[in-house]
Amino acid sequence: MRVLLTGGAGFIGSHVADALLDRGYETLIVDDLSSGRRENLPEGAEFRPLDIRDGDGVQAVFREFRPDVVCHQAAQTSVAISTREPLRDADINVLGSIRLLDAARDVGARIVFASTGGAIYGEVPEDQAADEQWLPKPVSPYACSKYAFENYLHGYRAEHGVQATILRYANVYGPRQDPHGEAGVVAIFARRLKDGEPIRINARRALGDDGCVRDYISVRDVVRANLLAIDGKLEPMVMNVGTGIGTSTGTLARELHKTMSSRSEIGHGARRPGDLERSVLRPHPDLAQGLVPLAEGLRETAAWFAR
Numbered sequence: 001m002r003v004l005l006t007g008g009a010g011f012i013g014s015h016v017a018d019a020l021l022d023r024g025y026e027t028l029i030v031d032d033l034s035s036g037r038r039e040n041l042p043e044g045a046e047f048r049p050l051d052i053r054d055g056d057g058v059q060a061v062f063r064e065f066r067p068d069v070v071c072h073q074a075a076q077t078s079v080a081i082s083t084r085e086p087l088r089d090a091d092i093n094v095l096g097s098i099r100l101l102d103a104a105r106d107v108g109a110r111i112v113f114a115s116t117g118g119a120i121y122g123e124v125p126e127d128q129a130a131d132e133q134w135l136p137k138p139v140s141p142y143a144c145s146k147y148a149f150e151n152y153l154h155g156y157r158a159e160h161g162v163q164a165t166i167l168r169y170a171n172v173y174g175p176r177q178d179p180h181g182e183a184g185v186v187a188i189f190a191r192r193l194k195d196g197e198p199i200r201i202n203a204r205r206a207l208g209d210d211g212c213v214r215d216y217i218s219v220r221d222v223v224r225a226n227l228l229a230i231d232g233k234l235e236p237m238v239m240n241v242g243t244g245i246g247t248s249t250g251t252l253a254r255e256l257h258k259t260m261s262s263r264s265e266i267g268h269g270a271r272r273p274g275d276l277e278r279s280v281l282r283p284h285p286d287l288a289q290g291l292v293p294l295a296e297g298l299r300e301t302a303a304w305f306a307r
């Protein structure tokens, strides 16, 4: 199996890269190192520094490597940046992705796409979990660009027979997580708790409440979903990768505080404009078994940040 992995120097991509190399898949990592780091790349991995917006560069890499599968993790991943610079977000997440899609069509490769369940469904009411049948209601430019590229994948499948799996991740956490990404709160808390700096629970509605509710999923579960998709074992085309469990920022803060035996103070902050109050996904049944419990995943993450 020949896998071209974009974003393999990033948080999630580097864990996928580790797993692909463990399996002995021939893997080529493409990344422009804009938010990823060289030290995240697994030892011995084949790496091509390349911006996916460079159409000629993308075509050349595909012609040379001729992947069976493209695992597309590279993206502008910050909701805040997408709001400030929507054109830049769309340039990478839509136009860059289309360049990959054209190149994949030309060599007959399948695509696995890292989309976002955390942002695409919008507000999820209390006691409910969004399943794949929910109509996406993207609000941020980031969610709009991810959903736009999902639609290109549907279009290219109908028009050109390009096979694709769309994985809509919930809030992913784990070792190597970057505080600036889509769901950086675990990384932000872990760093501050380690250094004894205060942390803050931003309000969901009013100052002093327990904060927004999110569906936190371990990067290990996200890697497992990617491997199944890369192996062509996932049907249908769109799948949620979440846990179905909602956790408030306050619960997350206290759990990490305990795990890290931290002396940091836990305080409260104002609501951040634009934050969804509640986002919880119903995991696709094929991906719902054997998920890493939050306490266990946080222990692994805390141990990594402690180092």
Ligand code: NAD
Pocket: 006, 007, 008, 009, 010, 011, 012, 013, 030, 031, 032, 033, 034, 035, 036, 037, 050, 051, 052, 053, 072, 073, 074, 075, 076, 077, 092, 096, 114, 115, 116, 117, 118, 168, 169, 170, 171, 172, 173, 178, 181, 182, 183
């Ligand atoms: P990350 O920022 O750690 O990884 C993204 C990688 O893409 C980085 O290595 C970066 O250098 C690379 N990249 C960015 N722009 C590029 C470009 N123009 N050309 C080539 N490489 C480029 O983020 P992550 O959290 O690992 O996210 C991986 C994927 O998962 C992204 O597509 C993201 O949108 C998606 N996602 C993440 C989460 C989450 O909770 N972290 C949730 C939903 C979806």
